[in-house]
Amino acid sequence: MAASGNGQIRDFGDRNFKVLGTRPIRHDGVDKVTGSAVYGADVRLPGMLFGQVLRSPHAHARIRAIHTSKAMALPGVRAVVTGADLPAPASDDEVIDLGEGPARIKYLRDNVLATDKALYRGHAVAAVAATSPQVAEEALALIEVDYEVLTPVVDVLAAMAEGAPQLHAGLTTKVFGEDTGKESNIASQVRHELGDVQAGFAQAAFTAETEVHTATVHQGYIEPHNGTAQWSLDGSLTVWTSTQGAFTAQKQIAAVLGLPVGRVRVVPTEIGGGFGGKIPSYLEPPAALLSKRTGQPVKIVMTRADTFEGTGPTPGSCVRVKIGVDASGKLTAGEAWIAFESGAYPGSPVGAAAMCVFSCYDFPNAVVDSFDVVVNKPRSFAYRAPGSTHVAFAVEKVMDELAEKLGKDPVHFRLDNTAKEGMRRSDGVVYPRIGAKECLEVARDSEHYKSALTGPNQGRGVALGYWFNIGYKSAVTASVNTDGTVQLVEGSTDIGGTRTSIAMQFAETLGLAAEDINPSVGDTSSIGYTDVTGGSRVTYATGWAAYEAAQDVKAQMIKRAALVWEVDAAQVEYDDGSFRTKDGGKSIGFKELAGKIDATGGPVVGQGSVDPEAGVGGSFSVNIADIEVDPETGKVSILRFTAVQDAGKAIHPSYVEGQMQGGSVQGIGWALNEEYSYTDEGRMANSTFLDYRIPTCLDLPMIETIIVEVPNPGHPYGVRGVGEASIAPPPAALSAAIKNAVGVNLTELPMRPDRIVAAMTAARPASVAAG
Amino acid sequence: MSKIHVTCQINGEPQEFLCEARQSLLEVLREELGFTGTKEGCNDGNCGACSITLDGVLVDSCLVLAAEAEGTQIGTVEGVAGAEGLHPLQQKFLEHASLQCGICTPGFLVASKALLEAKPNPTEHEVRHWLAGNLCRCTGYDKIVRAVLDTAGQGS
Numbered sequence: 051m052a053a054s055g056n057g058q059i060r061d062f063g064d065r066n067f068k069v070l071g072t073r074p075i076r077h078d079g080v081d082k083v084t085g086s087a088v089y090g091a092d093v094r095l096p097g098m099l100f101g102q103v104l105r106s107p108h109a110h111a112r113i114r115a116i117h118t119s120k121a122m123a124l125p126g127v128r129a130v131v132t133g134a135d136l137p138a139p140a141s142d143d144e145v146i147d148l149g150e151g152p153a154r155i156k157y158l159r160d161n162v163l164a165t166d167k168a169l170y171r172g173h174a175v176a177a178v179a180a181t182s183p184q185v186a187e188e189a190l191a192l193i194e195v196d197y198e199v200l201t202p203v204v205d206v207l208a209a210m211a212e213g214a215p216q217l218h219a220g221l222t223t224k225v226f227g228e229d230t231g232k233e234s235n236i237a238s239q240v241r242h243e244l245g246d247v248q249a250g251f252a253q254a255a256f257t258a259e260t261e262v263h264t265a266t267v268h269q270g271y272i273e274p275h276n277g278t279a280q281w282s283l284d285g286s287l288t289v290w291t292s293t294q295g296a297f298t299a300q301k302q303i304a305a306v307l308g309l310p311v312g313r314v315r316v317v318p319t320e321i322g323g324g325f326g327g328k329i330p331s332y333l334e335p336p337a338a339l340l341s342k343r344t345g346q347p348v349k350i351v352m353t354r355a356d357t358f359e360g361t362g363p364t365p366g367s368c369v370r371v372k373i374g375v376d377a378s379g380k381l382t383a384g385e386a387w388i389a390f391e392s393g394a395y396p397g398s399p400v401g402a403a404a405m406c407v408f409s410c411y412d413f414p415n416a417v418v419d420s421f422d423v424v425v426n427k428p429r430s431f432a433y434r435a436p437g438s439t440h441v442a443f444a445v446e447k448v449m450d451e452l453a454e455k456l457g458k459d460p461v462h463f464r465l466d467n468t469a470k471e472g473m474r475r476s477d478g479v480v481y482p483r484i485g486a487k488e489c490l491e492v493a494r495d496s497e498h499y500k501s502a503l504t505g506p507n508q509g510r511g512v513a514l515g516y517w518f519n520i521g522y523k524s525a526v527t528a529s530v531n532t533d534g535t536v537q538l539v540e541g542s543t544d545i546g547g548t549r550t551s552i553a554m555q556f557a558e559t560l561g562l563a564a565e566d567i568n569p570s571v572g573d574t575s576s577i578g579y580t581d582v583t584g585g586s587r588v589t590y591a592t593g594w595a596a597y598e599a600a601q602d603v604k605a606q607m608i609k610r611a612a613l614v615w616e617v618d619a620a621q622v623e624y625d626d627g628s629f630r631t632k633d634g635g636k637s638i639g640f641k642e643l644a645g646k647i648d649a650t651g652g653p654v655v656g657q658g659s660v661d662p663e664a665g666v667g668g669s670f671s672v673n674i675a676d677i678e679v680d681p682e683t684g685k686v687s688i689l690r691f692t693a694v695q696d697a698g699k700a701i702h703p704s705y706v707e708g709q710m711q712g713g714s715v716q717g718i719g720w721a722l723n724e725e726y727s728y729t730d731e732g733r734m735a736n737s738t739f740l741d742y743r744i745p746t747c748l749d750l751p752m753i754e755t756i757i758v759e760v761p762n763p764g765h766p767y768g769v770r771g772v773g774e775a776s777i778a779p780p781p782a783a784l785s786a787a788i789k790n791a792v793g794v795n796l797t798e799l800p801m802r803p804d805r806i807v808a809a810m811t812a813a814r815p816a817s818v819a820a821g
Numbered sequence: 822m823s824k825i826h827v828t829c830q831i832n833g834e835p836q837e838f839l840c841e842a843r844q845s846l847l848e849v850l851r852e853e854l855g856f857t858g859t860k861e862g863c864n865d866g867n868c869g870a871c872s873i874t875l876d877g878v879l880v881d882s883c884l885v886l887a888a889e890a891e892g893t894q895i896g897t898v899e900g901v902a903g904a905e906g907l908h909p910l911q912q913k914f915l916e917h918a919s920l921q922c923g924i925c926t927p928g929f930l931v932a933s934k935a936l937l938e939a940k941p942n943p944t945e946h947e948v949r950h951w952l953a954g955n956l957c958r959c960t961g962y963d964k965i966v967r968a969v970l971d972t973a974g975q976g977s
Contacts, residue, residue, distance in 0.1 A: 056967065075915045082923035083911040085858015085898035089924060092857040184843070270958045272862040272870055273924040322860070322924025323958050354863040546921035546959060704918035708960055712921065715961030739867035739956060747962035748953040752945075 057707045057755035059700060060492050062485070063768055068626075069558040070767060073704045076550040077569050082320075090276035090292035090319045091351045098278070099128055101340055101350035102186035103333070104176040104193050105360060106168030109202035109426040109732025110215065113168060113195060116176055121192040126185035129343035130193065131336060132176045133163035137308035146305050148329050149298050149522060149582035155305045157395035161429050162306055162335045168197065169217055169394035170426050171733050172359025177336035179348045202426035202732035206368050206391045209235040209425045217394065217424045235424045237396030242404055242418040244476040250383025250415030254374025258451035262444045264781075264799040265725030266366040266391065269433045270716070270744045273322020274357045277333035279340070280347040287314045287338050292321035294328045294543055295582030300574045302331040307338055317573040318543045325716070326432030327362040329582050358737035363726065364433035365390040365398045366425075371407070371444040379456050381467045384413045384476075388441060389421040393429040398422050402518075403437030405477045406778075407445060409516040410486060410670065411467045416476035426732045432584060434713060435517040435774035439720060439781060443799065446513040446782030450789075460786070461494045461512055479518075485696030485760030485770075486670040490514065492758050493672040498692045508678045508689065511786025515671045515778025519771035520585030521662035524592040525578025528556060528599040530607070530654040534641025536562070538569040538599070541580025542592040546773075547705040548583070554701050555593040555767060559600035561627035562640060578659050586669065586771020589701055590762075591660055597766045598658025610650045611643055665764020669772055671695040673714055673779035677787040681810065684803030686722055686788060692754040698762035698770030710776045711753040717780030719745045725800050825888045831856065832900025840887040847871045847882040849890075850897065858898040858927045862956065869955030872928035873897050879935040881954075898927035901934060910934055913968040921959035928955050933969045942973050 059071075081087040118130040139155040146153060159165075164175045176193050180186035203209045203217075214235055223230045224238040251257065278290040287309065293299040296318040304311045321328060333350040340348040352360070370387040386407045392398035404420040453463035468487045474480045493499055493512065503510060529537040540552050553567035580592065604624050611629040612619040621631050630637040647654050676690040693710040700706040723743045727735045736742045761768030781799055789795050794809035824839040831854070840849050847864070850856040850873070859882060862870035866884040873882045874896035901908045910933050913919070920926045929952065936943060936951040943951065948969050949962075957965060 073918070076918070078923075079915040079920075080907070080911075082920055082926055083907065083914050083930060084902050085856075085927045087923060088857070089860070091861065092851075184841075271922070271924075272868055272956055272958055273860070273922070274862070320924075321922060322862075323922045325958070351861075354865065354868075547918065702918075704964070705921070708918055708921055708964060711961035711963045712959045716958070738865055739863050740865070744956060744958060745961075746953040746956065747949045747966060750949075750962055752966070753961045753963045 057703065057757060059703060059757045059759065061759040062488055063759055063761040067558055068561065069554050069564050070699060070701050071703060073702060074550060074554070074564040076547045077553060078544065078549055087320045089273060089322050090290065093278045093290045093319060093349060095278065095280060095347040098347045098349055099179040099181060099344060100183040100186050101177055101179045101337055101348045102183065102190055103174045103336065103350065103356065104190045105356060106164065106171060106173040106175055108168055108197055108199050109171045109204065110200040111168045111197040112200060113164060113166060113175065114198055115196040117194040118176065120194065121178060121189040124185065124189050124192060126181040127178060127189045129179045129340050130176060131339040131343065133160065133165035135339050136163055136306060136335065146301055149295060149584055153397055158302060159306045161395060162332060170428050172356060172428060173394065174360060177340060177350070179340035179344055204425050204427055204728050204732045206366060206389045206423050206425060209423050210389065210421065217426065221424065237392065237422045237424060240401060240404060240420050242476045244413065244474065245415030247383050247385055247415045247417045251374045253376055253382040255377040256452060256455045257372060257374045258448045258455065259370070259372035260444055260447050260797060261368065261370045262447065262797045264367045264440050264443060266363050266427055267720050267724045268358055268363040268742065269325040269327035271323025271325060271327060274352040274354055275328070275332050275361055276351045277337045278347060278349040279334060279337035281338055281342040285313060288317065289314065289334050289338065290317045290319055291334055292319050292328060294321065294324045294545065294584055296543060296574050297541065297579050298329060298582045299331050299334065303334050303338065306335045315573060315575050318571060321543055321545050324545055325434045326436060326584055329584055330431050332361060354739065355737040358742060359734050360428055362431055362433065363428060364436065365392060365430045367391065367440045369440055369444040371448050373448045373452060375452050375456065379458055379463060379466050381411055381413050383415040384408050386418045386441065388418065389423055391425045391427060391430065392422050393425060393427045395429045396422050396424055398430050399432060399436030403441045405518060406438040406516055407441035408476050410469055410514045412469055412473050413476060418476055434716060434777045438515060438517055438778040439717060442513065442515045442778040443781040447785060450786050461490055461499065464514055465490050482667070483760060483763055484668060484670065485758050486514070488758050488760050489670045489672045489694050489696050492756055493674055493694045496692060496756060498674050498690060498754065503676060505678065507681055507791050508676065509787040509789065509791025510674065510676050511783040511790060512672065512674050513779035513782035513786065515775050516668060517586060517774040517778065518668045519590065519666050520587045521591050521666040522581035522585070522587055523661045524580045524595040525659045526552070526592060526595040526599045526657065527577065528603050528656040530603060530644050530647060532645050532648060534644040535566045535568060538567050538596065539572045539577050540569060540592050540596065541572055541577040542588040543583045544571055545583050546708065547702065548588045548592070551589040551701040551705060552593050552596045556596040556600045559597050560604060560640065586773035590666065590765060590769045590771045591662055593701065593769060594662065594765060595658035595660045598660060599656040602658060603654060603656035606654045606656060607643060610647060610654070611638060613650045614646055662764065667698050667762030667764055667770035669696050669770045669775040671775035671779055673776070673783045675780065675783040675787045677784065677791060679788060679791045679806060681792060684806035686784070688718065688751055690751055692756065693776050694756045694758060695772060695776055696758045696760050696770060697772045698765065699759055699768040700757045701769065703757060706757055706772050707755040709772045710755050713774060713776030714753055714780055715745050715750060717777040718784065720799060721781035721784045722800055827888060827891045829890045829893050829895055831895045832897060842888060844887045845883050846885040846887045846890055849887040850882060856897050856899055860924055860927055862924065869932060870925050870928045872931040872955065874931060874935055879932055896931065898931055901930050908934065910968070910972045913972045917964045917968040917971065919960065919964040919968040925955060925957045929957065929965055936969065937973055945970060
């Protein structure tokens with residue numbers, strides 16, 4: 051039984067594999083189509099209480115006092131906790147690394163339960179445990195919070211302005227790492243410089259520039275956050291939660307609660323989507339406090355509205371980009387100014403945006419200024435290729451404008467300037483072998499790009515996007531069963547089929563079948579430290595750990611064969627599922643030898659642990675979008691859409707296609723529909739899936755895919771992470787398509803129907819507009 | 822507060838339960854009866870993760886009061902597979918890799934089964950129209966729609 055595929059694959063490596071590139075059924079598939087897979091909200095423990103969280107109705111307020119006695123008096127209520135119940139961190143500056151960015155413990159703690167100030171509507175201020183969720187909810191209404199309401203600021207430029215409401219007393223701007231001592235909502239300013247930008251612009255025959263604005267959008271996973279905690283009388287804490295990283299959750303929970311990590315065990319359940327948004331812990335610390343207080347396990351599950359108002363999102367932004375080209379069409383200089391709304395606390399992915407902004411092209415001279423700005427919105431967290439989509443929207447628009455000025459095809463113009471091996475980026479990174487050129491060439495040569503549009507008000511746009519991917523730490527253990535199957539335990543939570551992509555790399559290394567490997571996700575007590583499922587790192591790094599574990603198993607099994615044959619281990623070799631002596635005299639299959647492990651020394655347990663620093667291969671994605679605009683309503687219909695992406699090696703092509711399709715569709719939602727609509731008081735006015743509209747299947751055509759395989763030299767099988775780059779191109783590709791369809795250049799996301807109609811009306815000659 | 826006594830059938834088996842007047846059928850299925858295959862994504866009828874059939878009609882169980890289930894036949898994801906094995910839709914969802922995180926999958930399977938029972942040979946547009954009430958954030962829907970069309974093609 052194998053999966054089927056529809057997309058195309060273009061392999062630029064010369065490689066033959068037995069398991070890699072096939073499409074086995076995922077190992078956890080039956081559990082997930084029958085409803086038996088256990089997600090965070092499905093956890094149920096004996097004697098369990100139910101928690102609810104009280105959230106600030108104000109976007110910006112000082113908390114003068116919280117009175118909980120009336121809530122405590124409600125029958126069925128067992129405990130109420132507030133921010134005062136969390137221990138103060140040892141120092142204000144203590145920082146922990148979350149895998150996709152560091153976080154200051156004080157801010158994590160204040161975000162979990164506010165102390166002195168509520169900094170966004172939806173900010174948690176207290177939590178209740180009761181015998182039922184309904185009683186807990188009733189109790190919330192009995193908690194009295196004395197707020198001094200303050201003026202909020204929810205826009206990045208307004209927050210940067212002199213005299214803006216200040217979120218944090220004592221927050222001073224760090225410029226290029228140096229503390230200026232100046233109080234401001236600007237937490238930091240960073241600059242990257244390459245070459246001489248002024249000289250570069252002086253050489254330019256043409257320049258183009260834009261300023262774009264992007265709305266706050268949410269990761270939009272269908273499963274709301276949850277956390278179940280059991281505090282034992284022996285002082286240890288066990289937490290069940292759907293998280294992108296059990297160890298990252300362990301680290302945060304321990305830090306916020308002031309516990310040593312060894313006292314906290316995190317059991318990751320199945321996880322219903324994350325996209326970066328389930329790296330932070332929200333509910334686990336209050337559930338733990340409530341459990342400690344009551345001596346009973348406590349489960350808290352978020353509502354959808356709280357998930358919108360209290361978690362995620364990705365920053366709103368303002369991005370300015372200017373690029374120069376010489377008369378031959380070669381880039382001479384680039385200049386970028388990037389300001390991100392970090393939300394309530396500093397730490398937006400603006401640094402990643404600065405790394406990505408000029409990552410796709412060969413800029414001899416560049417300067418990038420980036421600003422991390424606090425506003426009265428939820429603390430932003432990673433969202434698929436964090437920061438890259440914002441800047442791709444700006445850069446790709448400018449690239450299109452320059453192609454037009456030069457009279458060149460936009461794809462050909464990009465190919466003239468594509469990033470390549472050996473190029474130094476403005477942030478200092480020098481590229482190893484990358485697939486930007488191959489992706490563009492495959493897009494250029496695709497049937498889609500060569501096809502003609504068929505009607506009025508139709509347009510095509512093409513854009514290129516990038517994500518650098520991360521390596522980080524992973525651990526895998528492999529225990530050989532006597533029937534020749536293998537129990538594989540890995541530390542990466544499986545958010546989209548990675549049990550299988552890891553197991554396949556293990557199977558390939560030993561010449562076994564993917565079906566003979568039984569992969570499972572360990573908890574923090576059963577597997578070595580493993581970083582988050584994020585940064586497109588799991589198939590890359592945890593797959594590499596599985597490769598190492600397979601090598602370890604191979605070495606141990608060679609010794610067993612040597613024992614059975616009474617020869618020196620150096621005389622035994624292994625190939626394609628069989629051990630044999632080098633003289634060819636003796637041979638035994640893996641399964642047959644596995645049957646002899648009990649008699650030759652007992653269990654064979656292999657292990658692999660990796661922390662790849664160099665060798666992480668970035669991934670490029672090209673999207674081609676054909677659209678039609680309804681000139682009356684401004685509605686954009688997507689007629690055809692193709693995603694091209696470099697996977698290095700697609701371990702399981704169906705799940706690679708799924709990442710490409712899912713990422714592009716999130717980018718389409720970001721481009722056309724999605725935004726946090728704020729009232730003047732800083733309240734999100736659309737915190738339901740009805741009003742915060744993610745794409746439905748009726749909004750989309752099939753998403754065609756072409757997987758490009760330019761092997762990553764930094765991985766045993768040439769793998770590049772594929773989870774993220776495809777979200778970056780859609781806003782730029784769709785804005786180009788809209789411009790080509792109806793002649794309007796939209797610089798604000800989302801490109802809503804009303805904005806398109808307004809732009810079309812403004813573009814008409816006055817006499818026509820008046821009529 | 823006195824509770825309401827409800828008798829119904831779930832996946833063909835007789836069930837009875839006590840519920841409060843305010844409780845949704847979703848809450849009772851998950852919290853009282855242990856049918857946790859039915860998922861909660863929004864609790865306001867906008868995501869379809871809690872899709873079930875009620876007397877053969879596709880509904881969001883978060884929008885049905887548990888007390889309304891009296892005398893009804895309820896179908897959940899737990900009843901999609903039979904004693905003989907996976908339903909063809911479940912098989913096609915696996916073959917097409919139609920799920921990533923899997924949280925929306927039960928709802929899509931229940932909704933797709935209801936579609937094919939109402940309309941055995943739907944067009945792509947009909948599939949997309951029928952499934953527009955089920956949100957998936959991972960897949961971009963391509964592989965879900967293909968799995969449903971492929972299942973219909975084999976005449977299930």
